Amino acid sequence: MKTIKKMTVILGIIVMALVLSVLLSSCEEEIFNPALTRTFTIESPSIGVTYPIQVALPENYNTSGEKFSTIYVLDGDQDFDLVANTCKSLSDRYGAPNVIVVSIGYGRDRSIDYTPTKTGSSTGGAPEFLEFITSELIPKIEQDYNVETTRESRTILGHSYGGLFGAYAFAVNNSVFGNYIMLSPSLWFDDEVSMILEKQNRVDNKDVSQLVFMGIGEAENTGKMQAPFEAYYQILHDNYSDMSLSKNREDDLSHMGSKDPNIVKGLNYYFQNR
Amino acid sequence: MKSLTYLFLACALFVCTTASTQSRIPTAVVRQLTIEPGVGIHTNFGTDFLLTNLVQWNPTKRFSLASHTSFNLNNIYQRDVNYVKTNYNYSINQKFGAGTTFYSKKSSHTALLMIGFKYTAFKETLHNPDLDPVSVTINGFSPDYGLMYSYKKGLKKCFFTFRTYIPLYPWPVKGSNIDYIDGNRDSIAVELGIGLKIK
Numbered sequence: 001m002k003t004i005k006k007m008t009v010i011l012g013i014i015v016m017a018l019v020l021s022v023l024l025s026s027c028e029e030e031i032f033n034p035a036l037t038r039t040f041t042i043e044s045p046s047i048g049v050t051y052p053i054q055v056a057l058p059e060n061y062n063t064s065g066e067k068f069s070t071i072y073v074l075d076g077d078q079d080f081d082l083v084a085n086t087c088k089s090l091s092d093r094y095g096a097p098n099v100i101v102v103s104i105g106y107g108r109d110r111s112i113d114y115t116p117t118k119t120g121s122s123t124g125g126a127p128e129f130l131e132f133i134t135s136e137l138i139p140k141i142e143q144d145y146n147v148e149t150t151r152e153s154r155t156i157l158g159h160s161y162g163g164l165f166g167a168y169a170f171a172v173n174n175s176v177f178g179n180y181i182m183l184s185p186s187l188w189f190d191d192e193v194s195m196i197l198e199k200q201n202r203v204d205n206k207d208v209s210q211l212v213f214m215g216i217g218e219a220e221n222t223g224k225m226q227a228p229f230e231a232y233y234q235i236l237h238d239n240y241s242d243m244s245l246s247k248n249r250e251d252d253l254s255h256m257g258s259k260d261p262n263i264v265k266g267l268n269y270y271f272q273n274r
Numbered sequence: 275m276k277s278l279t280y281l282f283l284a285c286a287l288f289v290c291t292t293a294s295t296q297s298r299i300p301t302a303v304v305r306q307l308t309i310e311p312g313v314g315i316h317t318n319f320g321t322d323f324l325l326t327n328l329v330q331w332n333p334t335k336r337f338s339l340a341s342h343t344s345f346n347l348n349n350i351y352q353r354d355v356n357y358v359k360t361n362y363n364y365s366i367n368q369k370f371g372a373g374t375t376f377y378s379k380k381s382s383h384t385a386l387l388m389i390g391f392k393y394t395a396f397k398e399t400l401h402n403p404d405l406d407p408v409s410v411t412i413n414g415f416s417p418d419y420g421l422m423y424s425y426k427k428g429l430k431k432c433f434f435t436f437r438t439y440i441p442l443y444p445w446p447v448k449g450s451n452i453d454y455i456d457g458n459r460d461s462i463a464v465e466l467g468i469g470l471k472i473k
Contacts (some may be wrong), residue, residue, distance in 0.1 A: 188356045194403050223352040223360040227398035231408035252416045252444045254457035
């Protein structure tokens with residue numbers, strides 16, 4: 001009998017070990033070339049928080065003398081390497097100029113920085129975070145690096161609350177970014193406040209040239225993601241005449257599982273249509 | 275996909291090896307055919323309610339074949355959030371599998387490799403009075419495969435049964451963060467039920 005129990009335990013261990021090994025082997029992350037990465041911190045006097053920033057430079061940054069477009073990446077601590085590596089490969093594939101990727105790391109709780117209104121103790125900091133990006137971070141990047149300084153040359157990329165922040169920036173200060181990659185955006189937040197803000201500012205924004213990519217996971221069925229996503233897409237589609245607009249639903253993938261595939265597809269759309 | 279293939283090959287090899295080992299088990303309760311209806315939850319904070327059934331056939335003492343059916347009412351506690359109404363949200367899983375059974379004095383343990391399909395259907399409607407109403411309907415089939423463990427306790431015709439299922443689809447994980455398996459993690463099923471020995 002003891003032998004049978006031992007075998008059961010061994011079977012369990014073998015199965016768990018196999019699952020774990022497959023999990024770990026699939027979680028290898030490709031680090032972006034350190035020689036082309038610059039890091040620094042920037043303290044925001046207005047917020048009182050220090051943000052870690054990483055900048056990914058194109059390979060020909062020092063030799064070409066050209067000015068580059070920029071992609072500002074929210075949740076940068078998580079997504080910097082993927083975005084930087086993907087931009088490099090897409091630039092090579094399409095023979096298009098690469099971009100400078102600016103990763104904004106965490107200074108304080110992301111749910112504060114990325115949400116537009118206060119619904120609790122850890123939300124509602126998006127207005128001052130957008131002001132920080134606009135008045136402090138972008139001027140520093142544009143002063144220290146060879147980058148374009150036009151609205152059309154700037155992109156913001158965010159996932160979940162980060163996507164919500166992109167929708168907020170789109171609505172209330174459309175002059176900062178000309179391109180928006182919003183992935184699984186939390187448009188449901190505070191009774192769809194970002195969509196209400198879009199409606200309020202539509203007259204000012206609807207004739208401006210811009211690019212928007214929206215992505216989501218098909219399996220995001222938690223009862224609040226899909227309908228606002230579709231409604232927002234339809235609003236943009238019906239009301240913005242000079243917009244390059246696309247959406248993507250990743251088959252069978254959930255909120256986090258769809259993130260990286262949608263980052264790649266969003267950047268792909270950007271490189272093809274900017 | 276290479277890793278997944280290795281995983282299945284290794285498990286299949288193990289199952290076949292143990293299934294072919296017909297060692298004597300003097301006190302085992304061997305059931306050839308059982309039906310095991312049950313209820314369960316997914317591990318996404320218990321927001322899904324499952325009605326399930328496992329039919330298990332042991333052609334030999336060690337070798338097991340099974341059919342598992344599950345009707346899932348998903349996300350039952352969040353049906354109207356921030357003006358987003360869930361009109362319906364359910365899924366149906368049908369899987370078949372093979373595995374091996376171990377016996378102890380009053381219970382048995384079965385490990386199964388399962389494969390089948392999942393049908394998902396849900397509809398959400400945005401009904402914010404300040405915005406135009408919009409509905410989204412998503413339904414479709416997807417593969418469903420993974421590992422199932424079934425525990426049976428009791429010597430009589432009726433017995434207690436517990437089982438858990440770990441889905442391995444979608445696979446491979448498309449990302450570098452362990453959180454990216456959220457779809458698989460939230461679909462782990464935990465089920466309890468009463469089993470009936472047919473044969």
